[in-house]
Each structure stands twice: as structure tokens, then as C-alpha cells.
Amino acid sequence: MTRILGIDPGLRVTGFGVIEKAGNQLSYVASGCIKSKEQDSLPQRIATLFKGISEVIATYQPDEAAVEIVFVNVNPQSTLLLGQARGAALSALVHGGLPVAEYTALQVKQAVVGHGKAAKEQVQHMVVRLLNLGGTPTADAADALACAICHAHGGLGGMAGLGKGAYRVRNGRLIG
Incomplete structure (x- = not known):
């Protein structure tokens, strides 16, 4: 069994989600902001x-971590601030001794919804279905859980490698 911590970095709100993978089965452990x-x-x-x-790592003892790569092009100042938040998140994960995989929003949406241009509501809906949740997590927590699910589906050699090899994007879908 592998316990995966997903992180959706943000300066004001950072989502986290913890899942377990046993074979092909995924189960929810915790999530929040x-x-x-x-x-x-x-x-x-x-x-x-x-x-x-660091507290999430100490509490839930994950084996691996997955972080969303965030792209913001509208406001350069926002991009710099978000990059600093992402750096703090990565530092905490590495300081906690976790191997870290990074995924683009396209990769996460493709893995969870099946389409890289999915809306946030679609991601939330699929996270609820895939993890058999009784309620809908907040958007930030759902994005973090989706990042963990993406990692569970492919791991460091799977989804993390997409975009680095012979894969292309066509109409919001990754194709080989």
C-alpha cells in the first residue's frame, strides 16, 4: 500500500489531499486547506x-508526494508570488523526506476527468466518484486530491513523464 500526498499550491490557500493506493484501489484518507x-x-x-x-506530513505519514505545476501568465507579480508559495511547498515536502512528482494541470485533468480542458466542477465531481466520497471537497482540496490520483494512476514513470516524450496535446487530450 502506498500513501500519496497531493498538493495544490497557493499563497492564500494551499489544498492538500491524502489517498492510499492498494493495487488498483484508491481510498480517501484526508484532505483540507x-x-x-x-x-x-x-x-x-x-x-x-x-x-x-510539515504538520500534514507528520500527521498522515505519506510515502510520496505530488504537486501541481502552476502557470499564471496574466499578472507577473502574481506569478512570482505563486512561485514562492510553490517553492515553500516543495521545500516542506523535500524536508519531510518525500519523493516529489510534479504534474501540470493538463496532466491532472487528463488523468482524473479524461480531458485536459475540464472545468473545476468536473474535477471535483470525478474526485468524489473515484474516491467514493460522501460530500464534495472544496475546490483547492479537490485539486490536491486530483493531483494525488494522477500520481497514483501513473507514478513517477507514468503521468510525470508525459510531455517529456512522444506525447502531444490535441483538443485538450494527451495523445501518443
Whole structure:
């Protein structure tokens, strides 16, 4: 059995999701959000994120981690801030001794929904179905769970390798 921690990084809200994979079966363990205060300085927010992920690692003892690669092109300042949050998340995971795989939103949506241009609501719906949840997690927690599911479906040699080899994107789908 492998326990996987998925992370959807954000400076204000970072989603986390923990699942277990036993053979082809996936099961839900936990999910939630790590939130920083808007009035906090950037270093305080980064510290909150690092400590929060470290606490999740200590509590749920995952074996592997998966992080969404975030692309924001509209506002350069937002992109830089998000990159710093992502760096804090990666640092906490590595500091926790976890192997880390990284996935684009396209890869995550393809693995969970079957289409790379899926809406957030579709991702949430499929996360509920795939993990047989009784309720719908928040968008950030669902994205983190989806990242963990993506990793469970392919692992470091599977989905993480897409886009680096002979795969292309056509109409929001990854094709070989």
C-alpha cells in the first residue's frame, strides 16, 4: 500500500489531499486547506505554508508526494508570488523526506476527468466518484486530491513523464 500526498499550491490557500493506493484501489484518507492570513507579510505566509505541510506530513505519514505545476501568465507579480508559495511547498515536502512528482494541470485533468480542458466542477465531481466520497471537497482540496490520483494512476514513470516524450496535446487530450 502506498500513501500519496497531493498538493495544490497557493499563497492564500494551499489544498492538500491524502489517498492510499492498494493495487488498483484508491481510498480517501484526508484532505483540507492550509490558509494564510491576508494581513501577514510574505515571509509569514511562506512560514505558515511550510509549517502546515510539515504538520500534514507528520500527521498522515505519506510515502510520496505530488504537486501541481502552476502557470499564471496574466499578472507577473502574481506569478512570482505563486512561485514562492510553490517553492515553500516543495521545500516542506523535500524536508519531510518525500519523493516529489510534479504534474501540470493538463496532466491532472487528463488523468482524473479524461480531458485536459475540464472545468473545476468536473474535477471535483470525478474526485468524489473515484474516491467514493460522501460530500464534495472544496475546490483547492479537490485539486490536491486530483493531483494525488494522477500520481497514483501513473507514478513517477507514468503521468510525470508525459510531455517529456512522444506525447502531444490535441483538443485538450494527451495523445501518443
